Amino acid sequence: MGRGIDRFRIPPGARLRPQAWDGDDTSGFRGGKSAAVRELEKLRSRLESLQELLYAEHRHRLLVVLQAMDSAGKDGTIRRVFQGVNPQGVRVASFKVPSVEELAHDFLWRVHREVPATGEITIFNRSHYEDVLVARVHHLVPKPVWERRYREINDFERSLSEEGTSILKFYLHIDKDEQKRRLEERLEDPTKHWKFSLSDPRERRYWGAYMRAYAEALGRTSTDWAPWYFVPSNRKWFRDLVVCRVIVHALEAMHSKYPPLPRALRSLRIT
Numbered sequence: 001m002g003r004g005i006d007r008f009r010i011p012p013g014a015r016l017r018p019q020a021w022d023g024d025d026t027s028g029f030r031g032g033k034s035a036a037v038r039e040l041e042k043l044r045s046r047l048e049s050l051q052e053l054l055y056a057e058h059r060h061r062l063l064v065v066l067q068a069m070d071s072a073g074k075d076g077t078i079r080r081v082f083q084g085v086n087p088q089g090v091r092v093a094s095f096k097v098p099s100v101e102e103l104a105h106d107f108l109w110r111v112h113r114e115v116p117a118t119g120e121i122t123i124f125n126r127s128h129y130e131d132v133l134v135a136r137v138h139h140l141v142p143k144p145v146w147e148r149r150y151r152e153i154n155d156f157e158r159s160l161s162e163e164g165t166s167i168l169k170f171y172l173h174i175d176k177d178e179q180k181r182r183l184e185e186r187l188e189d190p191t192k193h194w195k196f197s198l199s200d201p202r203e204r205r206y207w208g209a210y211m212r213a214y215a216e217a218l219g220r221t222s223t224d225w226a227p228w229y230f231v232p233s234n235r236k237w238f239r240d241l242v243v244c245r246v247i248v249h250a251l252e253a254m255h256s257k258y259p260p261l262p263r264a265l266r267s268l269r270i271t
């Protein structure tokens with residue numbers, strides 16, 4: 001795979017050690033921030049054209065899953081990577097605490113309804129992975145239930161993939177110290193107060209348990225048909241660059257083409 005993105009792809013069945021995760025890691029990228037910003041600019045305009053092709057060709061679908069601890073930048077990544085794309089063909093689905101109706105169904109019910117239709121890109125801001133992360137950390141369901149979900153998720157994603165949906169999953173990793181800085185900034189900066197939620201410092205206390213849950217989820221559900229990418233995200237420019245590179249690469253691999261004029265229209269003259 002091109003452009004140095006392979007090293008962030010998690011191999012199926014990997015046994016991951018969260019102690020070794022480093023949100024600052026930008027190794028493998030030689031330029032600094034300014035080179036990254038320039039490259040991102042180019043990639044974004046490529047993304048714009050590729051998304052138009054995807055929409056026009058009406059053959060493929062792309063699902064992008066974003067998971068992260070609070071303040072790691074799911075919202076910022078969506079804003080910066082997808083700025084400029086045609087909103088007609090791109091949609092964001094955010095998954096919050098399940099409603100009573102959602103809880104009355106299987107955990108994939110609300111997720112399946114939001115997957116992309118043909119020609120579309122859908123971005124999941126949180127996802128069905130919450131059901132093996134927060135659900136596991138807070139014992140929202142018994143262990144045998146979340147244990148079997150890894151398999152259920154793999155089966156679900158496999159069937160989406162067989163039906164023509166490409167799936168890319170990103171875990172945006174920030175270090176615990178970096179989260180502290182970001183949460184403090186949200187408390188201090190009046191333009192960021194709105195982003196602060198009391199649940200953020202509360203969830204932070206479960207950092208270790210979350211990291212263990214992430215490690216297991218990423219290792220057990222990174223598959224050939226729906227790979228996970230581990231994205232060091234302390235530096236926003238690096239995070240945006242990695243995510244954009246992977247998405248552009250996947251869209252290029254679809255080799256989409258503008259549909260030709262149907263035969264019946266070839267001799268048509270506009271009068």
Ligand code: ATP
Nearest residue numbers: 070075095096097098125126130131134135197199
């Ligand atoms: P932001 O804080 O940027 O607005 P967010 O995704 O953190 O975005 P919140 O409303 O703060 O949005 O949080 C959503 C909460 O819903 C998270 O704490 C998440 O763990 C929780 N959640 C999502 N899916 C589930 C689920 N299936 N079961 C239980 N909790 C869930």
Ligand code: MG
Nearest residue numbers: 070071197200
């Ligand atoms: Mg939040």
